[in-house]
Structures are given as structure tokens and as C-alpha cells.
Amino acid sequence: MKFIGNLLWLIFTGIATCLAWAFLGLLWCITIIGIPFGKQCFKLAELSLMPFGRRVSSNFGKHPIANVIWIIFGGFGLALGYVVTGLLWCITIIGIPFGKQCFKLALLSIAPFGANVR
Secondary structure (H helix, E strand, C coil): CHHHHHHHHHHHHHHHHHHHHHHHHHHHHCCCCCHHHHHHHHHHHHHHHCCCCCCEECCHHHCHHHHHHHHHHHHHHHHHHHHHHHHHHCCCCCCHHHHHHHHHHHHHHHCCCCCEEC
16 A cells, blocks of 8 residues: 555655755755755655655754754745645545645654654
8 A cells, every 4th residue: 555655646746846855955055054954855855755654753852943943944834835735635535645644744844853754
């Protein structure tokens, strides 16, 4: 089931979101100060390719200053986008697993510093 879910996710959502996160990561990495933020974008790009079967555990307190800076400079908007997309996916019964993956990505996109992806 994970394979089919990941394949459908890759076709409908994964490639576009992975490329967007990778591009955003490259933009952050242009400056030396932005390299830690770029690394987090690459973490999100990897997860957005195939999220089924992977778990995200978030520890906001591990790097609170970096997470607050992340939230201010786009993390809130990105997470809100994932939540809206997840709600739209959840309108249909077939889309509920994809909506759950959007909510997982929303958690990671609001506070990626200190989060573990397994």
C-alpha cells in the first residue's frame, strides 16, 4: 500500500513540491547565513517525494530561535498551504491518506529545526 500511495503522491504532488523545496533550499544556500535554512528545505524536499511510511517527530524546543525565524520568514505560510491542501484532499474518502500526508508535511514545514524524519 505504501508503494501505491507513494507512486500516486509522486505523480500528483511529489515532483512539484520536491522541486519547489529544492529551489527554495538553493536560494537560502546562496548566503552563508542561510545555509542551515537551506538544509531544512532539502529535508522537506526529500520527505515530499515519498512521505508514505515515514514518520516525523518534532522537537520545537531543540532550536527555538531558528524555528521562530523560520516561522517569520515563510514557515507559517507554507504550513498553512499544506493544511488547506490537506483539507481539500480530505473532502473525498479516497483523498484522506493524501490529506494526512499534507498534515505531516505541515508539521515539518512549521518547525523543521530539531525534527526527525524516520
